[in-house]
Amino acid sequence: MDLSTMTALEIGKEIKQRRLSSVEVTKNFIENIKNNDKTINAYTLVLEENALKQAEQIQKKIDNSEDLPPLAGVPAAVKDNICTKDILTCCGSKMLSNFKPPYSASAVERLEQAGAVILGKLNMDEFAMGGSTETSYFGPTKNPWDTQKVPGGSSGGSAAAVAADEAPYSLGSDTGGSIRQPCSFCGVSGIKPTYGSVSRYGLVAFASSLDQIGPIGRDIKDCAEILSVISGHDFRDFTSVNRPAIDFSSSFDGSAKSLKIGIPKNYFSAGLDKDVEKAVLEAAEVFKKIGAQIYEFELPTVEYAIPAYYIIACAEASSNLSRYDGVKYGYRSKNAENILDLFCSSRSEGFGMEVKRRIMLGSFVLSSGYYDAYYKKGLQARALIKKGFDEAFEKYDMILSPTAPTVAFKIGENISDPLKMYLGDIYTVSVNLAGIPAVSVPCGFDKEGMPIGLQLIGKAFSEPVLVKAAYAFQLNTDFHKKKAQAFKGGEQ
Amino acid sequence: MMNYETVCGLEVHVELSTKSKIFCGCTTEFGGEPNTHVCPVCSGMPGTLPMLNKSVVDYAIRVGLALNCDITRYNKFDRKNYFYPDLPKAYQISQLYLPICRDGKVEIETEAGKKYIGIHEIHMEEDAGKLVHDPWDDCTLIDYNRCGVPLLEIVSEPDFSSADEVIAYLEKLRDILIYLGVSDCKMQEGSMRADVNVSVKPFGSKELGTRTEMKNMNSFKAIHRAVNFETKRQIELLEEGKRVIQETRRWDENKDASFAMRSKENAQDYRYFPEPDLLPVEISDSWIRQIKENMPELPEAKRKRYVEEFSLSEYDASVITSAKELAFLFEQTTAICSKPKEVCNLIMGELMRLMSETSTLPEDLDISAEDTAKLIELVCDGKINRNTSKEVFEAMFKQKAKPEEYVKQKGLLMLDDDSLVEETIDKVINENPKSVEDYLGGKQKAFGFLVGQTMKALKGKANPQSVNRILKEKLEKL
Numbered sequence: 010m011d012l013s014t015m016t017a018l019e020i021g022k023e024i025k026q027r028r029l030s031s032v033e034v035t036k037n038f039i040e041n042i043k044n045n046d047k048t049i050n051a052y053t054l055v056l057e058e059n060a061l062k063q064a065e066q067i068q069k070k071i072d073n074s075e076d077l078p079p080l081a082g083v084p085a086a087v088k089d090n091i092c093t094k095d096i097l098t099c100c101g102s103k104m105l106s107n108f109k110p111p112y113s114a115s116a117v118e119r120l121e122q123a124g125a126v127i128l129g130k131l132n133m134d135e136f137a138m139g140g141s142t143e144t145s146y147f148g149p150t151k152n153p154w155d156t157q158k159v160p161g162g163s164s165g166g167s168a169a170a171v172a173a174d175e176a177p178y179s180l181g182s183d184t185g186g187s188i189r190q191p192c193s194f195c196g197v198s199g200i201k202p203t204y205g206s207v208s209r210y211g212l213v214a215f216a217s218s219l220d221q222i223g224p225i226g227r228d229i230k231d232c233a234e235i236l237s238v239i240s241g242h243d244f245r246d247f248t249s250v251n252r253p254a255i256d257f258s259s260s261f262d263g264s265a266k267s268l269k270i271g272i273p274k275n276y277f278s279a280g281l282d283k284d285v286e287k288a289v290l291e292a293a294e295v296f297k298k299i300g301a302q303i304y305e306f307e308l309p310t311v312e313y314a315i316p317a318y319y320i321i322a323c324a325e326a327s328s329n330l331s332r333y334d335g336v337k338y339g340y341r342s343k344n345a346e347n348i349l350d351l352f353c354s355s356r357s358e359g360f361g362m363e364v365k366r367r368i369m370l371g372s373f374v375l376s377s378g379y380y381d382a383y384y385k386k387g388l389q390a391r392a393l394i395k396k397g398f399d400e401a402f403e404k405y406d407m408i409l410s411p412t413a414p415t416v417a418f419k420i421g422e423n424i425s426d427p428l429k430m431y432l433g434d435i436y437t438v439s440v441n442l443a444g445i446p447a448v449s450v451p452c453g454f455d456k457e458g459m460p461i462g463l464q465l466i467g468k469a470f471s472e473p474v475l476v477k478a479a480y481a482f483q484l485n486t487d488f489h490k491k492k493a494q495a496f497k498g499g500e501q
Numbered sequence: 502m503m504n505y506e507t508v509c510g511l512e513v514h515v516e517l518s519t520k521s522k523i524f525c526g527c528t529t530e531f532g533g534e535p536n537t538h539v540c541p542v543c544s545g546m547p548g549t550l551p552m553l554n555k556s557v558v559d560y561a562i563r564v565g566l567a568l569n570c571d572i573t574r575y576n577k578f579d580r581k582n583y584f585y586p587d588l589p590k591a592y593q594i595s596q597l598y599l600p601i602c603r604d605g606k607v608e609i610e611t612e613a614g615k616k617y618i619g620i621h622e623i624h625m626e627e628d629a630g631k632l633v634h635d636p637w638d639d640c641t642l643i644d645y646n647r648c649g650v651p652l653l654e655i656v657s658e659p660d661f662s663s664a665d666e667v668i669a670y671l672e673k674l675r676d677i678l679i680y681l682g683v684s685d686c687k688m689q690e691g692s693m694r695a696d697v698n699v700s701v702k703p704f705g706s707k708e709l710g711t712r713t714e715m716k717n718m719n720s721f722k723a724i725h726r727a728v729n730f731e732t733k734r735q736i737e738l739l740e741e742g743k744r745v746i747q748e749t750r751r752w753d754e755n756k757d758a759s760f761a762m763r764s765k766e767n768a769q770d771y772r773y774f775p776e777p778d779l780l781p782v783e784i785s786d787s788w789i790r791q792i793k794e795n796m797p798e799l800p801e802a803k804r805k806r807y808v809e810e811f812s813l814s815e816y817d818a819s820v821i822t823s824a825k826e827l828a829f830l831f832e833q834t835t836a837i838c839s840k841p842k843e844v845c846n847l848i849m850g851e852l853m854r855l856m857s858e859t860s861t862l863p864e865d866l867d868i869s870a871e872d873t874a875k876l877i878e879l880v881c882d883g884k885i886n887r888n889t890s891k892e893v894f895e896a897m898f899k900q901k902a903k904p905e906e907y908v909k910q911k912g913l914l915m916l917d918d919d920s921l922v923e924e925t926i927d928k929v930i931n932e933n934p935k936s937v938e939d940y941l942g943g944k945q946k947a948f949g950f951l952v953g954q955t956m957k958a959l960k961g962k963a964n965p966q967s968v969n970r971i972l973k974e975k976l977e978k979l
Contacts, residue, residue, distance in 0.1 A: 090548075092547070110548065114548060209550060212548055214778075217777035244552060247551065247552050248778065248779075324774060327582075328582050328772070331582060331590070336586050348586060352584050377772075380772075
């Protein structure tokens with residue numbers, strides 16, 4: 010069986026019916042990691058021994074005909090800002106390069122309860138700050154479609170691992186597009202869930218009011234299944250919502266009939282790559298063909314999204330990252346003479362450039378005399394953005410847009426121009442500010458064959474409708490089935 | 502010299518005695534080996550999140566109601582950011598913008614009379630850890646046990662005009678908090694501590710003077726002296742034509758003086774902002790009603806009730822209500838034996854004497870109401886006499902003796918055997934002819950002497966009434 014063309018659910022089914030064993034599947038992916046990851050660098054840690062042990066245990070249960078969930082025995086990998094008990098969780102940072110949490114994130118616990126085999130930890134921008142995985146202390150991850158290019162970020166490792174057959178699916182985290190944009194760049198599918206649906210317990214915080222863990226997979230059906238597993242109320246996260254489990258039972262009828270899809274005209278303006286624009290508009294035609302109604306409209310307040318996002322995210326980050334002071338865990342400078350020195354040197358030596366830039370930005374917007382001018386304005390803009398979406402969802406079931414304004418760019422191309430990098434988040438950040446869900450699925454390729462993704466945005470807890478539309482789209486297109494080849498001994 | 506007025510305000514920090522910490526399940530118990538009352542949440546490990554302990558909100562509402570505050574219905578938490586090794590997250594979760602209680606007042610009484618002290622606000626927050634300097638290794642160690650213990654910060658209006666008023670308020674506040682069962686208010690363990698603001702202004706002036714602050718004061722005595730010292734220091738400065746600098750000062754108990762620590766000019770910027778990990782907490786009418794219905798009776802109300810219901814004197818009532826434990830002992834014992842006056846006398850007399858003799862604090866009392874009631878019944882039923890009861894009570898106090906067992910064991914029960922009493926009286930009459938003659942000659946005093954002799958012979962175990970009756974009968978028959 011060619012595992013590289015199978016979805017996680019298909020693999021799970023084969024395992025369940027004992028045509029494949031969890032151990033042989035796990036070995037296959039570990040083999041792929043060994044072959045491909047020297048080039049891709051998606052993993053910061055491979056848990057070969059652990060994974061095989063887990064696979065054996067699950068296989069025993071399967072052999073005993075225990076009734077297990079659909080993904081039991083299927084391997085997975087998790088972003089390195091998601092805590093794994095007694096296993097390094099470094100967040101792409103020198104600061105936490107020695108950190109082993111004594112607990113697992115709720116999402117990881119749920120995956121393991123559902124029989125997942127954890128292959129390893131995935132590379133990311135340092136503390137999830139970045140859109141290219143270039144800010145990682147462990148070196149950049151390469152895009153499997155063109156290893157000269159970035160995989161996107163911050164969940165670059167999570168998207169690249171799936172695209173390079175190094176994992177059938179993975180967990181990422183999305184604070185301003187960190188699942189969706191790498192999905193778009195690497196030609197895979199992903200969901201940024203409604204804020205509060207997946208517990209943040211054990212997700213190392215970047216911006217607490219925006220962070221969500223979400224799935225990345227080969228198609229949207231896999232993602233929906235993974236989301237069913239990891240979502241649900243958790244008393245350890247006060248912002249976790251207590252509501253019935255997400256019901257995807259009506260999401261896979263393959264129809265987009267009578268769905269009202271709004272396209273924000275003002276998203277299609279300067280800065281949007283022509284090939285991306287073309288692919289997304291063609292996708293709109295596909296939706297039309299399969300029964301959806303397409304409307305153009307004006308989504309106001311787009312221009313506030315980036316500044317509001319960077320003010321709020323950095324403000325929260327400046328506070329969340331203050332705990333890394335060299336006192337309790339993580340990196341401690343050896344050059345300190347006194348306590349103030351210890352704080353300053355540990356942080357100066359332990360954090361990279363982008364993290365420092367955001368801590369400074371966030372500290373500035375919260376400092377007395379500037380709070381009202383920046384942070385408070387940011388909150389006001391956030392409220393306006395939310396209102397804009399609320400109004401749109403009174404008319405439309407969902408909004409269709411590009412996931413990112415460009416395809417994957419060259420490694421090193423944007424790293425010295427943070428503003429340019431930040432503008433790449435234009436279509437994704439407002440979704441986090443509003444706390445609503447969005448999916449990204451492949452919808453085409455540019456002239457050079459780099460993948461393009463589309464984004465579907467819905468109102469809070471409308472994941473089943475977004476998945477329904479994305480599933481119908483994937484039934485009628487094959488962009489998500491195209492495989493990256495560049496890493497297989499091609500271009501380096 | 503010009504006449505000056507003192508103006509003080511207080512910020513009192515109280516550690517709440519909830520079972521677990523404010524944002525995790527760790528115990529709040531005092532002491533414990535360093536870093537044993539900690540978990541990933543209260544030690545600020547990456548990825549952990551706070552979960553709010555609802556009892557903390559209950560306690561805060563209870564205090565707010567007792568201090569006549571408005572309860573904020575829509576509560577939010579905020580982060581106060583600063584770096585210090587005892588603060589593992591490098592921010593303290595507190596309430597800046599929407600504190601849970603506002604606009605309260607407390608009545609105090611000093612020699613200068615009664616007056617109200619305004620409560621500006623009360624907010625919930627978490628305590629920090631403790632730094633311990635190890636002089637042997639010359640290094641500083643951190644104990645995170647106290648991290649995340651819930652605190653209420655009770656901020657008064659600047660309504661105090663003397664050290665006496667400050668102390669009267671603190672005593673009143675402590676009484677109320679202890680009665681509410683929200684804190685043990687042990688200053689020596691840091692579960693109650695105060696930041697004291699002091700300024701002076703020319704008498705009658707509307708404008709407040711520049712204030713100084715002394716932080717973390719943990720004894721009433723020190724606070725009293727510090728307010729007086731600071732008042733005097735500021736007046737002297739003004740009289741010399743100098744100005745008071747707004748600053749934080751450290752009170753040195755040994756030197757009996759305050760010293761400048763840091764001035765407000767380079768004060769920290771705490772970069773407060775709303776805590777994103779905690780959703781707003783809405784307090785409903787029914788929540789408040791439920792707490793109101795379960796409010797314990799406060800000392801003032803108890804005092805009044807004791808006078809009205811049990812006919813205690815104002816003085817006795819105020820002594821007994823001065824400590825929650827005494828009041829509880831009084832009430833529970835009275836409920837069993839229905840003899841309030843007897844219970845009151847026992848508490849005011851023997852109990853207080855034994856407590857002061859053994860330096861026992863009310864909170865360390867270990868006397869059961871059942872046993873106390875039993876003892877009073879023994880006395881009232883004439884089973885033991887009053888003097889014996891003192892001995893029994895001391896044994897109860899010191900050795901946790903059970904009154905009935907003790908009395909039996911020591912043979913302290915009074916004789917209800919009239920024949921032995923008669924026999925003894927006959928003997929006493931025979932041995933004291935002079936006194937008998939005196940009595941029969943009309944000298945009442947002699948009767949008392951004969952009673953005394955009889956009791957002595959019976960080692961005090963006879964019922965005095967029987968002795969009186971039988972002796973009288975016998976003498977009359979002579």
